[in-house]
Amino acid sequence: MRTVRTVAALREALAPHRAAGQRIGLVPTMGALHEGHLSLVRAARADSDVVVVSVFVNPTQFDDPNDLAAYPRTEAADVALAAAAGADLVFAPEPAELYPRGYATTVAVTGPLAESLEGAQRGRAHFDGVATVVTKLLLAVAPDAAWFGAKDAQQVVVVRRVVADLGIPVRIEVGPTVRDADGLAMSSRNVRLGPADRTRALALSRALRAVQDALGGGADVPAARDAGLTELATEGIDPEYLALVDPDTLEPAEPGRPVLVLVAARVGPVRLIDTVTVTPDAPGAL
Amino acid sequence: MRTVRTVAALREALAPHRAAGQRIGLVPTMGALHEGHLSLVRAARADSDVVVVSVFVNPTQFDDPNDLAAYPRTEAADVALAAAAGADLVFAPEPAELYPRGYATTVAVTGPLAESLEGAQRGRAHFDGVATVVTKLLLAVAPDAAWFGAKDAQQVVVVRRVVADLGIPVRIEVGPTVRDADGLAMSSRNVRLGPADRTRALALSRALRAVQDALGGGADVPAARDAGLTELATEGIDPEYLALVDPDTLEPAEPGRPVLVLVAARVGPVRLIDTVTVTPDAPGAL
Numbered sequence: 001m002r003t004v005r006t007v008a009a010l011r012e013a014l015a016p017h018r019a020a021g022q023r024i025g026l027v028p029t030m031g032a033l034h035e036g037h038l039s040l041v042r043a044a045r046a047d048s049d050v051v052v053v054s055v056f057v058n059p060t061q062f063d064d065p066n067d068l069a070a071y072p073r074t075e076a077a078d079v080a081l082a083a084a085a086g087a088d089l090v091f092a093p094e095p096a097e098l099y100p101r102g103y104a105t106t107v108a109v110t111g112p113l114a115e116s117l118e119g120a121q122r123g124r125a126h127f128d129g130v131a132t133v134v135t136k137l138l139l140a141v142a143p144d145a146a147w148f149g150a151k152d153a154q155q156v157v158v159v160r161r162v163v164a165d166l167g168i169p170v171r172i173e174v175g176p177t178v179r180d181a182d183g184l185a186m187s188s189r190n191v192r193l194g195p196a197d198r199t200r201a202l203a204l205s206r207a208l209r210a211v212q213d214a215l216g217g218g219a220d221v222p223a224a225r226d227a228g229l230t231e232l233a234t235e236g237i238d239p240e241y242l243a244l245v246d247p248d249t250l251e252p253a254e255p256g257r258p259v260l261v262l263v264a265a266r267v268g269p270v271r272l273i274d275t276v277t278v279t280p281d282a283p284g285a286l
Numbered sequence: 287m288r289t290v291r292t293v294a295a296l297r298e299a300l301a302p303h304r305a306a307g308q309r310i311g312l313v314p315t316m317g318a319l320h321e322g323h324l325s326l327v328r329a330a331r332a333d334s335d336v337v338v339v340s341v342f343v344n345p346t347q348f349d350d351p352n353d354l355a356a357y358p359r360t361e362a363a364d365v366a367l368a369a370a371a372g373a374d375l376v377f378a379p380e381p382a383e384l385y386p387r388g389y390a391t392t393v394a395v396t397g398p399l400a401e402s403l404e405g406a407q408r409g410r411a412h413f414d415g416v417a418t419v420v421t422k423l424l425l426a427v428a429p430d431a432a433w434f435g436a437k438d439a440q441q442v443v444v445v446r447r448v449v450a451d452l453g454i455p456v457r458i459e460v461g462p463t464v465r466d467a468d469g470l471a472m473s474s475r476n477v478r479l480g481p482a483d484r485t486r487a488l489a490l491s492r493a494l495r496a497v498q499d500a501l502g503g504g505a506d507v508p509a510a511r512d513a514g515l516t517e518l519a520t521e522g523i524d525p526e527y528l529a530l531v532d533p534d535t536l537e538p539a540e541p542g543r544p545v546l547v548l549v550a551a552r553v554g555p556v557r558l559i560d561t562v563t564v565t566p567d568a569p570g571a572l
Contacts, residue, residue, distance in 0.1 A: 007453055105417070105451035106394045113390055131391070139453045165391035167293055167425045 001083040003090040007140045010091050014050065014141065022049035026143035026170075027087070028134060031055040032072040032188035036178040038085040040147040043175050045086030052141050053082040055092040060099070061129030063122040067271070072188055091141070098136055107131040107166070109158050112250050117262055118154050118273070121240045130155055131162045138168050145171040149178075151185050153262055153275040157250060177275070179205065185274045197268030203235040204263050204274045207242065211261045212278050221253050232265065239265040247277055256280055287369040289376040293426045296377050300336065300427065308335035312429035312456075313373070314420060317341040318358040318474035322464040324371040326433040329461050331372030338427050339368040341378040346385070347415030349408040353557070358474055377427070384422055393417040393452070395444050398536050403548060404440050404559070407526045416441055417448045424454050431457040435464075437471050439548055439561040443536060463561070465491065471560045483554030489521040490549050490560040493528065497547045498564050507539050518551065525551040533563055542566055 004010045014024060025048030027040045037053075044051045055078050062068035079090050106128050108114075114127035138146060148156050160172050178186045183205035184198070193201055207228040214224035221244050228242050244253040247260040258279045265272060290296045300310060311334030313326045323339075330337045341364050348354035365376050392414050394400075400413035424432060434442050446458050464472045469491035470484070479487055493514040500510035507530050514528050530539040533546040544565045551558060 011455075102447075103451050104395050104397045104399055105448050106396065107452075108392045108394050109390050110392065111390045136453055139455070142455075161388075162391050165389050166393075167422055169297075169425070169428075 003079055003092055005093050006097055010140055013089055017050045024048060024050045024141065024143040026052045026141045026146040028054045028137050028146060030057045031078045032074050033078045033081045034186045034188060036149050036186040038081060039178050040149060040175045041082055041085035041087050044147050047145060051087045052089045052091055053087040054137050055090055058129060058133040059095055060132060061126050063126050070192065072191055107135045107162060109161055113161055114158050116250055117241055117243055121264060127158050131158055134159050135162060138170050143170055145173050147173045147175055150174050151177040151275060153260055187272060189270045192270045193268060200235040201267045201272055203232050203237050204265060204272060207231040207263055208261055208274055208276045212276055215259060215278050237265050239263050289365055289378055291379050292383055296426055299375055303336045310334060310336045310427065310429040312338045312427045312432040314340045314423050314432060316343045317364045318360050319364045319367045320472045320474060322435050322472040324367060325464050326435060326461045327368055327371035327373055330433050333431060337373045338375045338377055339373040340423050341376055344415060344419040345381055346418060347412050349412050358477055393421045393448060395447055399447055400444050402536055403527055403529055407550060413444050417444060420445050421448060424456050429456055431459050433459045433461055436460050437463040437561060439546055473558060475556045478556045479554060486521040487553045487558055489518050489523050490551060490558060493517040493549055494547055494560055494562045498562055501545060501564050523551050525549050
């Protein structure tokens with residue numbers, strides 16, 4: 001298990017594996033690894049000859065400097081956890097390695113995919129930052145496949161769009177959201193929740209389940225959404241959004257199609273997101 | 287010699303060569319091939335095992351729909367010329383192959399590199415279009431090296447920036463501007479010049495030579511620029527710009543450094559550009 005800090009060292013480390021025709025898997029992360037990330041590393045391990053985990057808190061995707069400053073950085077623990085889950089190589093560059101002096105290029109996704117929901121709340125620079133760093137990581141590692149978590153549902157849609165549009169030769173895989181036993185979606189930001197806020201935060205997953213149950217019971221989209229809002233209100237949570245949309249286009253959900261349900265809310269000092277996909281014939285288990 | 291129209295067919299055609307470790311060269315063009323392009327194809331031929339010429343009139347880099355509509359399209363002749371110059375494969379996609387329905391991704395370069403000179407005249411969408419299509423072509427072909435003409439000097443600077451910033455693993459090579467015997471820089475747009483305008487257009491290369499001679503004779507930047515403007519004025523040409531800048535940054539030229547001289551002017555129905563680089567110790571031969 002090695003940690004490399006430059007694209008040159010990364011490529012050098014991967015060259016013999018690539019030359020031998022081995023399959024390379026990438027799990028891009030911002031560190032502070034939890035079971036959600038580790039499930040992706042294990043999925044990559046099962047599918048790949050060489051597993052790379054990138055650990056990079058990408059400054060360009062943070063709209064809020066305080067959030068960037070407060071984002072947990074736990075590299076030594078991350079390296080140990082990644083190794084235990086089956087990673088072969090950690091790529092942990094400094095910001096100046098990916099964005100040196102004179103850097104001037106942005107990969108931008110236009111339209112509702114990147115400008116609605118998270119894009120509307122955090123500003124369009126957020127997904128520009130995501131699209132740019134993911135493009136750079138995919139070009140640096142040149143993996144056969146890359147794994148992303150379903151929890152960042154809009155990120156997955158944006159990444160799939162960029163990969164298809166630019167023709168980056170990689171398969172995008174999505175791993176299911178991992179939850180604590182009480183339903184809270186795992187997030188690196190959860191460590192900043194105090195005990196009371198952690199209890200309040202459970203209303204997010206309860207709200208998603210309420211939406212799911214309502215849809216499963218035949219409710220229409222507005223009624224299902226109301227069921228979710230009611231659940232959030234029990235903890236006094238007024239969400240930034242609670243949206244029911246098409247999983248591919250993020251346009252308003254249509255009857256008979258799968259529904260992507262997304263919620264974002266500030267709970268105490270932390271902004272949290274959660275999501276579930278509900279399919280008409282086989283409602284997803286939250 | 288084959289022509290392929292899809293990225294999938296292109297990759298399939300290149301796969302055995304790549305697997306055999308052969309070096310792949312790319313010459314991206316918008317077709318209407320002239321001796322300038324063909325000199326790049328020959329340079330690629332001398333350096334590569336497999337030479338790909340792309341022929342694609344990229345709609346997203348045209349600021350003027352009339353210019354796009356009038357841009358010459360001569361694919362059958364292009365294929366024959368490319369083959370004679372040593373190309374192995376022509377990649378000639380339709381616009382919908384590179385920009386299918388739902389396409390939403392742009393590679394954008396910010397700052398003076400893309401926003402000055404051509405960027406200021408044609409709008410910033412011009413170099414966004416160039417950066418995006420070049421990125422897509424480089425990812426589709428995955429060449430060891432790609433050849434660009436020095437005449438599109440700002441394009442070269444933008445392409446080098448994007449390749450470095452995104453970390454696209456390719457070497458960018460630049461071939462010298464090819465001129466007619468009377469000095470006119472070859473351009474696919476020259477066919478649209480009538481006889482009188484073609485004579486007037488010679489003032490562009492004369493103006494560059496005047497700037498070069500003035501700098502060689504010890505003139506400072508403003509005086510050298512005036513010498514060029516005087517030459518343009520003999521044909522009544524008021525240029526969109528005549529600029530003396532740093533070849534790497536496009537910032538104002540500084541004493542003791544190479545000077546990139548760029549001119550753009552409308553001559554009759556056609557917008558023309560030309561350029562020369564003057565080095566302090568070894569003034570370039572125009």
